[in-house]
Amino acid sequence: MRLRFLWPGKTRNRELKSLQDFYAERIRALADVEIIETREARGLPENQAGKIKDLEAVGLEKHLEDAYIICLLDRGTEMTSQELARFIGTVERNSAKPLAFVVGGFLGLADRVVGRADLRVSLSRMTFSHELSRIMLLEQIYRALTIHRGRHYAK
């Protein structure tokens, strides 16, 4: 399985970056994985949200062409961990494409990126910081891979 994680900008919080590396390493033992931190719009005031999201869309779009695209959104489909694991298994069996998980930056994803999603998923009805969301996603994907392989993983 090929997995690609895309988000604008580096994970700045030191602990979250360390957790990101921790999960990426564990996922790497079970699948091909790339984490691509795309170009981030910097130095623009927050009231230029449209422009910021458009600039960040350019960076994300470079890595979507060949992929099955899963966008993380507040208002996406909610799944249980088991449902997510089954879903990933189904895509893996029926597609040669890599799975690209796309997480928005501080202000979220541009509509033109969301519009390309093959699946829109929500981790929660609650809104988490975009850096914490990255870790929650990685943890779920690691969990999904261990569910597939029947491995024991912490509840």
Place this chain on the structure above:
Amino acid sequence: MRLRFLWPGKTRNRELKSLQDFYAERIRALADVEIIETREARGLPENQAGKIKDLEAVGLEKHLEDAYIICLLDRGTEMTSQELARFIGTVERNSAKPLAFVVGGFLGLADRVVGRADLRVSLSRMTFSHELSRIMLLEQIYRALTIHRGRHYAK
């Protein structure tokens, strides 16, 4: 507002512990907060789940008597961050009790603890590790307090 966070055992993952301290400090600037790591059942095999959860219930119950009790469960009510913030505000205005948030250990909460909950909340339909759930909860409560106070907080 008085907030109490209860869970069995220390947060062992170093990065999650550091994030726990980070959010606790920020919450402390806005409310009275205690984090109480109660007695953890150790040295018992996982197939004695009932016994483990019962032992951990004893530790948790010592801190529930006087409180409005919110248990975190996979199958609790899902709320948005705004709904959670409003809910906490309502309890604060209408009750002198501290709010006690209870997160289960590795195997979850005993039924006798869940039975005492004034509210059962779910952070997500997905299952996260119990240590990561602690951080997600603290992040949401910090977010809720900043929503109340009209402060700016990262999306």
